[in-house]
Every structure is written in C-alpha cells, then in structure tokens.
Amino acid sequence: MQSEVKKSGRLIKAPENFLVKDDAKSPELMRRKFLAASVSSAAASMAALGLAGSARAAAPVSGDGDPNILNLPTHSTGLGQPVAANPYGVPSQYEKGLQRRESPGLTRVSAASVAFTPLQGTFGIITPSGLHFERHHQGWWDIDPSKHRLMVMGLVRNPKVYTMDDIMRLPSVSRIHFIECGANTAMEWGNVAVPTVQYSHGMVSCSEFTGVPLSVLLEDCGIDMKKAKYVLGEGADGSSMTRTIPLDRALDDAIVAYGMNGEMLRPENGYPLRLVIPGVQGVSWVKWLRRIEVGDQKWATKDEAVHYIDLMPDGLHRQYTGIQETKSVITTPSGGQTLLDKGFYNISGLAWSGRGKIKRVDVSVDGGRNWRTARLETPVLSKAFTRFNIDWVWNGGPAILQSRAQDDTGYVQPKINQLREVRGTRSIYHQNAIQSWKVAESGEVSNVQVY
Ligand code: MTE
Numbered sequence: 063m064q065s066e067v068k069k070s071g072r073l074i075k076a077p078e079n080f081l082v083k084d085d086a087k088s089p090e091l092m093r094r095k096f097l098a099a100s101v102s103s104a105a106a107s108m109a110a111l112g113l114a115g116s117a118r119a120a121a122p123v124s125g126d127g128d129p130n131i132l133n134l135p136t137h138s139t140g141l142g143q144p145v146a147a148n149p150y151g152v153p154s155q156y157e158k159g160l161q162r163r164e165s166p167g168l169t170r171v172s173a174a175s176v177a178f179t180p181l182q183g184t185f186g187i188i189t190p191s192g193l194h195f196e197r198h199h200q201g202w203w204d205i206d207p208s209k210h211r212l213m214v215m216g217l218v219r220n221p222k223v224y225t226m227d228d229i230m231r232l233p234s235v236s237r238i239h240f241i242e243c244g245a246n247t248a249m250e251w252g253n254v255a256v257p258t259v260q261y262s263h264g265m266v267s268c269s270e271f272t273g274v275p276l277s278v279l280l281e282d283c284g285i286d287m288k289k290a291k292y293v294l295g296e297g298a299d300g301s302s303m304t305r306t307i308p309l310d311r312a313l314d315d316a317i318v319a320y321g322m323n324g325e326m327l328r329p330e331n332g333y334p335l336r337l338v339i340p341g342v343q344g345v346s347w348v349k350w351l352r353r354i355e356v357g358d359q360k361w362a363t364k365d366e367a368v369h370y371i372d373l374m375p376d377g378l379h380r381q382y383t384g385i386q387e388t389k390s391v392i393t394t395p396s397g398g399q400t401l402l403d404k405g406f407y408n409i410s411g412l413a414w415s416g417r418g419k420i421k422r423v424d425v426s427v428d429g430g431r432n433w434r435t436a437r438l439e440t441p442v443l444s445k446a447f448t449r450f451n452i453d454w455v456w457n458g459g460p461a462i463l464q465s466r467a468q469d470d471t472g473y474v475q476p477k478i479n480q481l482r483e484v485r486g487t488r489s490i491y492h493q494n495a496i497q498s499w500k501v502a503e504s505g506e507v508s509n510v511q512v513y
Contacts, residue, residue, distance in 0.1 A: 076398030178264030219284030244343035272321030341416030375486030
C-alpha cells in the first residue's frame with residue numbers, strides 16, 4: 063500500500079441497523095453475523111472502488127478521474143424541492159439507519175420497555191428530540207394540553223390547579239441537562255452483555271429543557287417552609303408513577319418543564335408537562351405530570367420502596383439513591399464498528415456527572431496502563447453532557463480504548479472491579495464503571511471488561 067493513496071479514518075458503522083430479535087439473544091451470533099456481513103460489504107465497497115484484494119487500501123486517483131466529480135449530478139443542474147415540502151423537517155433519507163431502538167427480549171411488552179439513544183451517531187452534547195431515549199412503565203400518551211391539569215397540594219397555604227396556559231404564563235428558565243435512567247448499563251453488572259454503545263449506554267440523553275422552576279410553583283402556592291420536607295410528583299399515565307423528591311433538591315434546580323430543544327416536549331417524553339430533576343436518575347423525572355404534593359415524610363411509593371433500589375452484597379437494599387455519579391463512554395470507535403485502516407482516528411465520547419461539571423477526562427488506548435488527558439469541548443455545563451475528543455493514530459495492532467471521567471467534586475469514575483467490590487454483581491442501578499472497547503487487529507471493535 064502506497065502512503066500517498068492511504069485514506070484514514072474510515073470505519074464501518076455498528077450493526078444495530080440490522081439487529082433482529084433472534085440476534086439480540088446471542089451477541090456472539092450477532093458478532094459473527096456482522097463480521098460475515100462486514101467482510102462482504104467491505105469487499106463490495108472495495109470492489110466498487112476498484113480495489114478488490116486490498117482490504118486496507120483507499121481509492122487511488124485514476125487517470126479517468128472520479129465520475130462523482132466529472133459528471134454533473136441532477137442536483138447541480140435541476141430545480142430542487144420547494145420550501146415547506148416537509149412542513150416539519152425530517153433527517154435525510156440517507157440517515158434512516160440512525161434510530162432509537164428497543165433491545166429485543168428485554169421486557170415482555172414494548173409498552174413497558176426502553177428505546178435506546180444511538181449515542182454512536184450523535185454529535186456534540188444535544189440529543190436530537192426524535193432520538194431521545196424513551197422509557198415507559200405503561201406505554202406513552204399524546205395528552206390534549208387543553209385538558210391537562212397540574213394540582214399542587216399538601217403542606218401549602220393555597221392549593222391550586224393549573225392549566226397549561228396558567229403554567230406557561232409564569233416566569234420560565236431554559237437549561238441543558240442530561241437525563242439518565244438509573245438502569246443504564248445495568249446489563250453489564252455481571253459480565254459483558256450487549257455489543258454496542260447504543261445498548262450499553264443509550265438510556266441517557268441530553269436536552270435543553272424549558273419550564274417553570276418548581277420553586278416558583280411552590281412559592282405561588284405558599285409552601286409551608288416550617289413543616290415541608292419532601293415533594294411528591296405524580297404522572298397521569300396508568301403506571302402510577304410517583305416519586306419522592308427531597309425539598310432542598312426541589313427548591314434548587316428542579317423544573318416543571320413543557321419545552322425540550324426549543325419545541326414542546328415530545329409525547330414520548332412527557333408532553334405536555336414533566337419534572338426535570340437535574341443530576342437525579344430518570345425515574346424521578348415524572349412524565350405527564352399531574353400532581354405535586356408537599357409533605358413532611360417520604361411516601362415510600364412502589365417505585366422507590368420496591369423498585370429502583372440497590373441490592374447490596376450483604377442482601378440488604380439501599381433506597382433513595384437517586385444521584386447519577388460521574389460516568390463517561392467513548393462513542394466512537396465503539397462496539398460493533400470496524401476500523402478499515404491504520405492511521406488517524408478522532409476518539410470521541412461523552413462524560414456527565416449528576417453532582418456538577420466534568421473537570422477532566424482521561425483516555426487510554428492500552429487497557430488502562432497509560433492515560434492521556436482528552437480535550438473537553440465547550441460548553442462544559444453542570445449536570446449536562448460534556449463532549450470530549452482526543453487524537454489517536456492506530457498502528458493496526460490490538461488496542462483497548464477506555465475513558466475515565468472526573469467531576470468538579472474530585473470524584474473519579476471507577477473501574478468495574480472497584481464498583482463490584484462495594485456493590486456486588488447482582489445490582490441493577492447506578493452502574494457507572496469505566497467502559498472498555500477492544501480493537502482487534504482486524505479492526506473489529508467489541509465490548510470487553512477490563513479489571
Ligand atoms: N413518568 C411516568 N409518568 N411514567 C413512566 O413510565 N418513566 C420514568 C420517567 N418518568 C416514567 C416516567 C423513567 S424509569 C425514566 S428513565 C424516565 O421517565 C425516562 O424519560 P424519557 O422517556 O423521556 O427518556
């Protein structure tokens with residue numbers, strides 16, 4: 063292979079676009095199937111470039127020139143589509159493969175399931191609204207906002223019922239925050255379970271939320287500050303989703319939100335009203351919010367006393383562990399992708415902390431022996447995604463890529479064995495260990511655990 067014709071940075075996308083139910087049951091089967099498919103599709107693209115037989119070479123500049131440059135395409139000579147052909151814009155037809163996806167077999171019915179965000183295909187820190195992960199306990203609804211009501215009651219002097227119009231007249235704020243389901247990465251507590259970052263880490267998204275600070279509503283109703291200690295949020299769906307929120311958190315940065323990324327919330331994400339509790343696990347971000355109660359003790363509802371608790375190695379449960387600790391993951395190169403060439407790659411990923419800002423992210427390409435500090439791209443916001451990037455020249459040998467984040471409290475993301483020492487292997491929630499992606503000599507990237 064001649065250096066002047068070398069083209070670097072090419073990779074085959076992860077196979078999630080082709081995931082079918084049976085494949086998901088066996089990541090190994092899926093990996094083999096993908097390898098077979100990727101070899102044939104790599105061969106096909108090489109053949110198309112006239113490079114059959116050289117799996118790593120790029121297209122040489124031929125004397126005939128590139129027909130994509132020489133022949134004027136119709137889009138350069140004809141009239142394009144009119145404005146408002148799509149009154150509400152949609153992504154390019156060539157980006158159809160990038161979708162949030164359900165992990166087949168994870169739950170018995172799709173109404174009580176998760177659709178994961180394709181982190182491997184998003185840029186920057188904002189998750190497009192249509193790719194924001196969804197987690198419902200009993201299906202989602204598109205609720206008529208003119209009939210939706212929010213009741214605020216309990217330890218307040220003036221209990222009130224608000225219409226959406228009432229709420230949207232109040233002073234509002236817009237803030238960028240991540241939301242992560244406490245069960246994100248849950249499948250990986252025992253061992254490697256899923257092949258791609260979409261399924262290992264895709265129960266997290268980051269959006270700009272707009273709404274009324276919860277403190278404003280509580281003040282508006284005359285909260286009894288002498289007695290009040292907790293606030294309860296209740297959803298209007300059939301799941302009886304109710305969660306206790308400590309008062310200091312409710313008065314700090316919690317929002318009763320109706321906007322997401324510049325538009326009204328999407329129905330799947332709680333339209334027309336949801337709670338935003340920055341830094342806290344997703345289950346407390348009650349969707350289709352219809353009631354807020356102020357009280358002086360925890361309610362111990364089913365979704366905090368029986369579910370969303372941490373089973374510890376001694377058999378006891380931890381309850382009310384809401385904060386999502388510092389976590390990061392390399393989104394590209396990541397599991398299921400295949401690197402086609404040696405040379406330069408931009409390692410890119412996301413880091414977040416439920417306690418504040420990301421201070422630093424270190425990246426290793428040798429399974430944690432050596433670390434280099436990555437570039438944090440601005441903005442670096444509190445309780446929001448931070449995008450990190452670092453240069454890497456792949457020499458074609460085996461490599462293990464890892465990222466390790468630190469937040470401004472000094473907390474450092476743990477290794478999986480450090481986490482297991484404290485939490486055991488039978489937990490579900492709050493798995494924030496360092497993620498490892500193995501790059502094989504073939505260029506194939508897979509999910510591994512490094513202790
Ligand atoms: N609120 C109601 N009313 N019903 C639900 O099923 N799911 C919770 C939370 N709020 C849920 C809910 C869970 S477990 C999570 S992780 C987040 O919503 C997911 O929010 P999203 O679907 O907008 O990503």
